[in-house]
Amino acid sequence: MSAHTAPGPQAGTTLVKLTDVSKYYGNIRALQGVSLEVTAGGITCVLGDNGAGKSTLIKIIAGLHRHDAGTFEIEGEETELANPRAALDRGIATVYQDLAVVPLMPVWRNFFLGSEPTRGRGPFRRLDVELMRETTRAELLRMGIDLRDVDQPIGTLSGGERQCVAIARAVYFGAKVLVLDEPTAALGVKQSGVVLKYVAAARDAGLGVVLITHNPHHAYLVGDRFVLLKRGTMAGSHTRDSITLDELTRQMAGGSELDELSHELERVAESGRDTSAGTPAGPPSDSASDRDDTTR
Amino acid sequence: MSAGADTADERLAPASHLKKLLARPELGAVVGAAAVFVFFSFAAPSFLQASSLSTILYSASTIGIMACPVALLMIGGEFDLSAGVMVTTSALVSSMFSYQMTANVWVGVGVSLLVTLAIGFFNGFMLTRTRLPSFIITLGTFLMLTGLNLGFTKLISGSVSTKTIADMEGFSSARALFASQWNIGSVTLKVTILWWFALVAVATWILLRTRAGNWIFAVGGGADAARATGVPVVKTRIGLYMGVALCAWISGQHILFSFDVVQSGEGVGNEFLYIIAAVIGGCLMTGGYGSAIGSAVGAFIFGMTSNGIVYAQWNPDWFKFFLGAMLLLATLLNAWVRKRAEESK
Numbered sequence: 001m002s003a004h005t006a007p008g009p010q011a012g013t014t015l016v017k018l019t020d021v022s023k024y025y026g027n028i029r030a031l032q033g034v035s036l037e038v039t040a041g042g043i044t045c046v047l048g049d050n051g052a053g054k055s056t057l058i059k060i061i062a063g064l065h066r067h068d069a070g071t072f073e074i075e076g077e078e079t080e081l082a083n084p085r086a087a088l089d090r091g092i093a094t095v096y097q098d099l100a101v102v103p104l105m106p107v108w109r110n111f112f113l114g115s116e117p118t119r120g121r122g123p124f125r126r127l128d129v130e131l132m133r134e135t136t137r138a139e140l141l142r143m144g145i146d147l148r149d150v151d152q153p154i155g156t157l158s159g160g161e162r163q164c165v166a167i168a169r170a171v172y173f174g175a176k177v178l179v180l181d182e183p184t185a186a187l188g189v190k191q192s193g194v195v196l197k198y199v200a201a202a203r204d205a206g207l208g209v210v211l212i213t214h215n216p217h218h219a220y221l222v223g224d225r226f227v228l229l230k231r232g233t234m235a236g237s238h239t240r241d242s243i244t245l246d247e248l249t250r251q252m253a254g255g256s257e258l259d260e261l262s263h264e265l266e267r268v269a270e271s272g273r274d275t276s277a278g279t280p281a282g283p284p285s286d287s288a289s290d291r292d293d294t295t296r
Numbered sequence: 297m298s299a300g301a302d303t304a305d306e307r308l309a310p311a312s313h314l315k316k317l318l319a320r321p322e323l324g325a326v327v328g329a330a331a332v333f334v335f336f337s338f339a340a341p342s343f344l345q346a347s348s349l350s351t352i353l354y355s356a357s358t359i360g361i362m363a364c365p366v367a368l369l370m371i372g373g374e375f376d377l378s379a380g381v382m383v384t385t386s387a388l389v390s391s392m393f394s395y396q397m398t399a400n401v402w403v404g405v406g407v408s409l410l411v412t413l414a415i416g417f418f419n420g421f422m423l424t425r426t427r428l429p430s431f432i433i434t435l436g437t438f439l440m441l442t443g444l445n446l447g448f449t450k451l452i453s454g455s456v457s458t459k460t461i462a463d464m465e466g467f468s469s470a471r472a473l474f475a476s477q478w479n480i481g482s483v484t485l486k487v488t489i490l491w492w493f494a495l496v497a498v499a500t501w502i503l504l505r506t507r508a509g510n511w512i513f514a515v516g517g518g519a520d521a522a523r524a525t526g527v528p529v530v531k532t533r534i535g536l537y538m539g540v541a542l543c544a545w546i547s548g549q550h551i552l553f554s555f556d557v558v559q560s561g562e563g564v565g566n567e568f569l570y571i572i573a574a575v576i577g578g579c580l581m582t583g584g585y586g587s588a589i590g591s592a593v594g595a596f597i598f599g600m601t602s603n604g605i606v607y608a609q610w611n612p613d614w615f616k617f618f619l620g621a622m623l624l625l626a627t628l629l630n631a632w633v634r635k636r637a638e639e640s641k
Contacts, residue, residue: 085526100525102518104584105510113514114525116507126505 011041014076015177015208016061016092021070023056030056031232033070037225038177038208043199045211045219047252048229054212057229061179061210062094063087091176097185099166103155107147108136110154111169139172140165143201160191164198171202178202179210184218196222216252220245228252321578321586324630325593328576328622332597336604343607350483356599357492360592361547362566363573364495365539367591368503370574372536373516373583374430376419378437379540380566385441386412386548387558388449391458401466409545415441416541420534442564449560462556474546475554488550492592495543499588512536517584572619573598576626597622 016038023031031053038044048054059065060072063081071078074090081087087094101110109132117128136150145164147157154162163183170178180199184192200222203209213219219226226243228236228251236251317323336343362379369376389411394404415437422433446456453459461467476487503509511532514522523529552558575581576597577590601618 096524098520098524100521102514102521102584104517105513109510109513113510113522114527116510118507126501127507127510129505 011039011206013040014038015040015074016210017071017073017076018057018061018067019071019073021057021060021067021072023060023065024068029232031060031067034227034229034234035070035237036210036227038210039224040176040208041203041206042224043203043209043211043222044225044227045213045223046227046229047213047216047219047248048235049214049252051231052229053232054214054229055181056232058094058179058181058210058212061087061092061177063092088173088175091174092179093170093173093175093177094179094181095163095166095170095183096181099162101154101162101166104153106151107154107157107165108133108150111136111139111150111165111172115173135172139168143168143171143198143205145198158191159187160194163187163195167195167198167202171205171207175207177208177210179212181212182214183211184213184215192218214252216245216249220248321630322590322593323578324626325577325590325597328626328629329593329597329600332600332604332622336600336608340604340607340609343604346481346483348603348607350485352596352599352603353489354486354599355602356592356595357486357488358547358550359566359569359573359598360492360595361488361495361550362540362543362570363577363591363595364492364499364588365536365543366567366570367574367577367579367586367588368499368512369536369540370571370579370581371503371516371583371586372512372533373519374423374533374536375434375571376537376540377431377434377567378415378419378441379434379544379570380563380568381438381441381445382412382415382541382544382563383547383551383566384445384558384560384563385415386545387552388445388458388548388560390549390552391461391558392448392452394461394464395459396452399465401461401464401470404461405470405549408548409542412541412545412548413538414541416538416544417534419541420537423537424530424533438567445560445563456560458558458560460556461552467553470549471553474549474552491546491550492595495546496588496592503588508532508535513584515583569598572623575630576623578630594626597626 014037016036018034018036020033020035021031022029022033034053034057036044036046036057046054046057056065060067063084063086066080072081073079074092079090081090081092084094100113102113105113112132112135117131118125119128120126133150137147140147140150143164145161145168147161154165157165167178167180167183183195183199187195196218199209199211203222211219211223224240226236226238226240226248227234228238238248342348362383366376366379386408390401390404390408392404393407394401398404419430419434419437422428423430426433449456449458472487474487478485503512511522511527511529514525514527515529515532519529522532551562573594574586574591575594577587577592577594579586579590598619601622602612602615605612605615605618
């Protein structure tokens with residue numbers, strides 16, 4: 001039973017550092033030469049479109065996959081994680097999009113699912129219900145979530161609240177580094193705000209956060225560092241001082257490719273009405289660097 | 297969640313106790329049981345006599361002993377269609393092993409426990425290995441056991457029922473454990489009622505106050521999430537099937553030691569009675585929701601209806617119709633109550 005470990009490292013200490021990390025699936029290059037740094041009390045945002053390699057990157061940090069080249073350091077020590085459990089033991093907790101909660105179960109049962117504290121021994125070994133409820137309430141309150149009732153099924157919470165419970169759970173179970181996979185992807189503006197506020201609270205508590213997103217606005221609201229991925233390679237790495245939101249958005253959206261796309265859309269709009277089944281005549285793409293948006 | 301820090305209580309309106317009560321899975325069954333009770337109290341004058349009540353409790357207990365583990369299994373998201381014939385298998389193994397192999401029935405009882413648990417393990421193992429629906433797996437087990445019950449009994453005893461074991465060593469002590477009864481005035485109380493209450497108490501304890509209980513709810517309510525948080529999903533499922541098997545063993549021994557001989561064709565169809573009791577008691581067909589106490593109330597409704605019809609001196613042919621109507625009503629009531637409870641939060 002891991003008790004609540006107060007985040008140890010000083011703010012600014014490097015917790016996780018990836019240098020020139022690559023990952024291949026057979027002859028497919030999923031990730032090449034990606035570097036990233038997560039500091040205590042800092043939020044590193046990983047931005048990229050679908051297929052950019054964000055998931056591969058998460059999976060390496062979370063211990064689901066092993067990197068094929070480059071170095072992966074945790075608190076200055078080079079590491080290769082064998083499995084997600086090993087990542088957890090090193091203080092890296094990942095909150096995936098599906099959150100791993102059971103909708104019909106009460107919030108407090110979900111909070112401790114799989115790691116329930118017990119008291120008594122032998123046949124009288126039982127859940128420490130008081131501790132579970134109190135802790136759930138206190139932990140959520142500490143991060144600014146005031147639940148009406150920890151007994152309500154977690155399915156009755158809003159998407160943002162559920163996300164926050166999942167994050168609070170990871171924090172409580174001793175996470176030093178929090179990896180969040182698109183926490184705002186399915187949420188409205190207000191709910192996203194709630195989650196981002198909570199992410200900031202986790203940062204202020206001294207955790208290092210990796211925030212995966214494809215929304216540069218959300219990233220820029222809380223992020224300290226921004227790593228842009230494109231087709232498995234690093235398209236940019238910036239600190240907050242060195243980049244504006246507009247520039248980040250432009251780079252994220254593909255920069256010159258966005259211009260090209262708008263040209264193309266104009267052309268399709270002009271010529272497209274009569275050519276019924278023809279493929280929209282895109283240029284053979286001097287932006288060979290993109291498989292997602294322009295050419296298809 | 298934007299409100300001030302310590303105002304949690306003011307938003308928990310006084311009505312929350314009522315709402316909590318409404319959100320209990322057993323509520324629909326309790327309301328239904330009260331309705332059935334009142335109905336037969338008027339329809340059948342002898343229904344309210346103490347002796348009738350003990351008869352009702354007895355027939356409720358025979359269903360309830362199995363409905364309880366079946367409810368847990370359904371909360372865990374699975375079915376067991378082999379539960380009915382497994383009871384018969386258990387009784388047959390006990391009886392025939394004792395008769396053929398040894399002089400003491402307790403040996404047969406022990407072997408029967410192992411065999412029945414093995415069947416439960418088989419169900420759970422096949423389910424978790426093949427990932428086929430439990431409906432199919434246990435339907436297969438159901439048919440296989442039905443065939444084995446008949447085939448082996450005919451092969452060994454030469455008829456469709458087993459030979460008497462009443463003169464064997466250990467019979468009276470086994471009977472005391474599984475099929476004794478006490479007379480208190482005009483009332484006869486059978487030991488199965490104690491078994492039933494004890495099982496429901498233990499099952500409730502497991503469900504609500506142990507880690508295993510948390511896992512059962514999680515496995516039924518969201519197996520992927522359970523797996524992701526480190527819940528031993530496979531072990532939980534196999535454990536649930538072995539729980540059904542354990543209770544099938546208790547039921548089987550009761551049948552054997554109260555009637556002394558076992559009919560090999562019995563038990564077919566009873567699996568549905570267990571499922572009905574569990575569903576009337578508030579178990580969701582989709583898993584993740586329900587209670588052991590609810591299954592007991594469901595079994596009690598079964599006992600009241602099956603005997604009430606007799607006390608009212610109606611033709612018992614109507615019984616199944618009542619049971620079906622009750623199932624439908626209870627399920628509708630449950631769905632409605634739960635929807636109300638969840639909306640009102």
